[in-house]
Amino acid sequence: MPGRVVIVGTGIAGAAAAQTLRKDGFDGEVVMIGADRRPPYRRTMLTKDLLSGRVDADRIPLRSADAWQTMPVEIRTGTWAADLDPVGRSITTEDVSISTEDGSITTEDVGTGARATLDYDALLLATGGRARRLDPPGGPAWPGVLHVRDAEDALALRSRIGEAVGAPGPRGRLVIVGAGLIGCEVAAVAAAAGVAVTLLEAGPRPLAGTVPEAVSEMLADLHAGHGVTIETGVQVTGVVGETDSDTSGKGVSVVQAADGRKWTAGVVVGAVGMIPATELAQSAGLDVADGILVDEYCATSAPGVYAAGDAARFPDPFTGGTCRIEHWNHGQAHGAAAARAILGNGRPYREVPWCWTHQYGVNLQIAGTPQAADEWRTDGDLGAREFLSVGFAAGQEVAAVAAGRPKELRAARARIGEHLTWSGAPAAAR
Numbered sequence: 158m159p160g161r162v163v164i165v166g167t168g169i170a171g172a173a174a175a176q177t178l179r180k181d182g183f184d185g186e187v188v189m190i191g192a193d194r195r196p197p198y199r200r201t202m203l204t205k206d207l208l209s210g211r212v213d214a215d216r217i218p219l220r221s222a223d224a225w226q227t228m229p230v231e232i233r234t235g236t237w238a239a240d241l242d243p244v245g246r247s248i249t250t251e252d253v254s255i256s257t258e259d260g261s262i263t264t265e266d267v268g269t270g271a272r273a274t275l276d277y278d279a280l281l282l283a284t285g286g287r288a289r290r291l292d293p294p295g296g297p298a299w300p301g302v303l304h305v306r307d308a309e310d311a312l313a314l315r316s317r318i319g320e321a322v323g324a325p326g327p328r329g330r331l332v333i334v335g336a337g338l339i340g341c342e343v344a345a346v347a348a349a350a351g352v353a354v355t356l357l358e359a360g361p362r363p364l365a366g367t368v369p370e371a372v373s374e375m376l377a378d379l380h381a382g383h384g385v386t387i388e389t390g391v392q393v394t395g396v397v398g399e400t401d402s403d404t405s406g407k408g409v410s411v412v413q414a415a416d417g418r419k420w421t422a423g424v425v426v427g428a429v430g431m432i433p434a435t436e437l438a439q440s441a442g443l444d445v446a447d448g449i450l451v452d453e454y455c456a457t458s459a460p461g462v463y464a465a466g467d468a469a470r471f472p473d474p475f476t477g478g479t480c481r482i483e484h485w486n487h488g489q490a491h492g493a494a495a496a497r498a499i500l501g502n503g504r505p506y507r508e509v510p511w512c513w514t515h516q517y518g519v520n521l522q523i524a525g526t527p528q529a530a531d532e533w534r535t536d537g538d539l540g541a542r543e544f545l546s547v548g549f550a551a552g553q554e555v556a557a558v559a560a561g562r563p564k565e566l567r568a569a570r571a572r573i574g575e576h577l578t579w580s581g582a583p584a585a586a587r
């Protein structure tokens with residue numbers, strides 16, 4: 158049994174791992190480090206409750222400071238894992254001095270703080286990821302574009318939405334690029350607050366690949382009913398700043414599309430996916446390919462080093478290939494699985510993924526691998542937002558999407574799990 162487990166990352170995968178270590182009786186040291194200045198919090202609340210103002214930031218922590226201390230789990234916030242030495246089993250940490258007014262961390266904050274070395278017996282990389290930026294990498298940042306990944310981002314957007322409410326002309330408008338889960342949830346919150354929202358999506362429909370076409374249409378109707386304009390097939394090529402001379406002089410952004418169309422807005426949100434944080438693993442020589450490669454026990458290619466959550470690419474028990482999943486519930490389950498593996502009680506990871514989204518009072522649950530489905534069968538009434546759609550691939554249930562039918566969704570998820578045949582896909586090299 159290891160003496161000290163170090164967890165890099167204070168998101169849900171890291172937090173679930175720490176809790177599982179204690180729950181399963183580990184009595185060595187558990188140290189979690191994270192660049193975030195906050196201890197673990199509920200990221201699921203960011204684009205729903207926190208953004209809408211239904212709750213404040215004091216309501217988002219996963220556990221109280223006392224609860225972590227009692228376990229005990231030592232949490233070092235504002236701490237960056239700068240280097241990993243997998244042979245010597247140590248990491249070099251660096252204090253992050255946050256330079257931005259809103260407390261968010263930029264790359265300029267890294268490289269200047271005090272450094273320290275932390276030895277480990279087992280290391281879990283639960284490093285998550287960052288928002289994929291709308292502007293092309295390496296070029297200048299597009300003006301006025303916000304992205305949402307952490308609590309500080311959500312609070313900044315909340316205040317910008319507040320400023321847009323009732324503002325005249327383009328300053329009262331919000332353009333969101335990307336109609337995925339973040340884009341749709343932000344649109345719902347902003348529209349409910351009374352802001353004029355336009356949702357621009359490169360694909361053919363909102364949440365394409367995540368829900369069947371009929372459910373996309375239902376969602377599009379729901380948004381339209383709340384005044385949101387959805388434009389699909391839009392390739393955004395640039396965002397430029399324009400001064401709104403009628404007002405206090407605050408900037409207005411012009412979003413430009415490949416086909417020449419333009420939209421002006423006081424607030425622009427880029428919601429175009431995330432990028433896994435693999436730099437630490439990669440610079441240490443671990444196997445990385447759009448995620449830190451792990452086997453079915455969350456073990457990376459370096460002895461004693463594990464990875465879990467958004468940042469980890471693991472064997473997919475459905476396809477026999479590999480996959481990376483970015484949902485809260487997966488982070489929770491994968492982090493717990495890594496902790497059990499660290500304690501020598503691991504079993505192959507084969508959870509059926511699921512997530513939920515909440516928009517205008519409608520709770521949509523999604524399970525399995527929707528993008529694999531070649532046929533969908535729906536029972537219920539989409540218009541009444543009370544239905545279960547089951548997705549099949551070659552006649553086998555692989556996904557389910559439901560609103561107002563939580564029990565049936567759970568049952569479908571269990572059936573999908575029964576169908577999973579562990580293919581014995583080759584594990585990542587240990």
Ligand code: NAD
Nearest residue numbers: 335336337338339340358359360428429430483512513514
């Ligand atoms: P996403 O992958 O869900 O959606 C991104 C969307 O942006 C896609 O529809 C894509 O077609 C579109 N897009 C990409 N590039 C574009 C471009 N240049 N112009 C226009 N559209 C473009 O990503 P997200 O919504 O940013 O969310 C990030 C991650 O956070 C996802 O993994 C998501 O699952 C997760 N998340 C989950 C929940 C939930 O479970 N309820 C909520 C929020 C976020």
